[in-house]
Amino acid sequence: MEKKEILVLEELLGSNKKIAAEIRKKLEEKGILTINLLSSPGSGKTTLLERIAEKLKPDYRMAVIEGDIETERDAERIRAKGIPAWQIITGGACHLEAKMVGKIFPEIPADLDFLFIENVGNLVCPASYDLGERIRCTLLSIPEGDDKPKKYPKAFTTSDCLIITKTDLLPALPFNLEHAQKEALELNPKLSIFTTSALKDAGIDELIEYFIATLLKLRQKNA
Amino acid sequence: MHELSIVASLFEILEEKAKEKKAEKITSVKLKVGALSGVVPEFLETAFNIYKKDTIADEAELKIEEVPLKVKCEKCGAEIIKNDYVFICEKCDSRELKTLAGTELLLEKIELEV
Ligand SMILES: Nc1nc2c(ncn2[C@@H]2O[C@H](COP(=O)(O)OP(=O)(O)O)[C@@H](O)[C@H]2O)c(=O)[nH]1
Ligand SMILES: [Mg+2]
Ligand SMILES: [Zn+2]
Numbered sequence: 001m002e003k004k005e006i007l008v009l010e011e012l013l014g015s016n017k018k019i020a021a022e023i024r025k026k027l028e029e030k031g032i033l034t035i036n037l038l039s040s041p042g043s044g045k046t047t048l049l050e051r052i053a054e055k056l057k058p059d060y061r062m063a064v065i066e067g068d069i070e071t072e073r074d075a076e077r078i079r080a081k082g083i084p085a086w087q088i089i090t091g092g093a094c095h096l097e098a099k100m101v102g103k104i105f106p107e108i109p110a111d112l113d114f115l116f117i118e119n120v121g122n123l124v125c126p127a128s129y130d131l132g133e134r135i136r137c138t139l140l141s142i143p144e145g146d147d148k149p150k151k152y153p154k155a156f157t158t159s160d161c162l163i164i165t166k167t168d169l170l171p172a173l174p175f176n177l178e179h180a181q182k183e184a185l186e187l188n189p190k191l192s193i194f195t196t197s198a199l200k201d202a203g204i205d206e207l208i209e210y211f212i213a214t215l216l217k218l219r220q221k222n223a
Numbered sequence: 224m225h226e227l228s229i230v231a232s233l234f235e236i237l238e239e240k241a242k243e244k245k246a247e248k249i250t251s252v253k254l255k256v257g258a259l260s261g262v263v264p265e266f267l268e269t270a271f272n273i274y275k276k277d278t279i280a281d282e283a284e285l286k287i288e289e290v291p292l293k294v295k296c297e298k299c300g301a302e303i304i305k306n307d308y309v310f311i312c313e314k315c316d317s318r319e320l321k322t323l324a325g326t327e328l329l330l331e332k333i334e335l336e337v
Binding site: 097 | 225228229232233235236240244246247250254259260261262307308309310311318319327328329330331332333334335336337
């Protein structure tokens, strides 16, 4: 019996990264903009997607991948808007992984403009998993409190975009919008920040403009 | 709590390496875990000890090196350890910082019996 030490230097999430990179390449070649939505449970991801679906449907083609620990409910809510949706039931896992998206990949129509992925409600674990998205958005709702960016830094440092949701509740709750924005930008100076209320239809048009502008940039790069 | 699924990925690599080297046992596993890796070292350790039973790393010891977030200012060149994750240079106030270390989640080395 002989003892040996071996230098490995392999990333533990290397295989997820590799699959994600393949997915990203294929989607972007088709000119599809993929957006991964992260947040705690109940921050308003599905409701926001319902509003976005209503607004995009006349002019753009979108589809949604829903990640949940249990139930088809969120996918059904999206389908009710006339939008194709797939439900990934993780059966306990607290995050989506690239290989789960890879399984759906063959069913994704090639002529899409936008593919949204609603991750499992959790502000910690999904941040470690690249799904092949072009844009990662973290949602933070007013009832969660303005101290969350510093408490859950990874979601904010790895995102391109922060959406502060349920702004209609600002008058009722002690949420300091400036403070939350300042702390988020300290973690990640490149964040694009939007404030929305799905209930009052506020700020969603600006968010959609950002998605459309990013889609155009992607297609210009392809052309 | 995604530490268990990360440990599952770790064991995939361990099995592969053991096979490659025709090892009978893995006796030690050394990880590098960045402060911004998104995992909690204690949970990783618990998950590792649950997972290792009846595997080639049954008796392996897990060593975790915690790596702090280290950035470099692209303006003034200062290299700074950031425990507060504030991406602003303490020397010149620039927000153009490059991350040098602290986001990694790495299997650094292993010890085998062959
Ligand atoms: N006041 C208010 N409530 C909202 C808003 N958006 C969503 N909600 C409510 O928040 C709850 C959770 O929303 P949902 O979209 O299911 O969150 P998800 O778990 O992130 O998908 C529901 O009761 C929604 O009606 C909003 O803009 N304002
Ligand atoms: Mg939902
Ligand atoms: Zn500086």
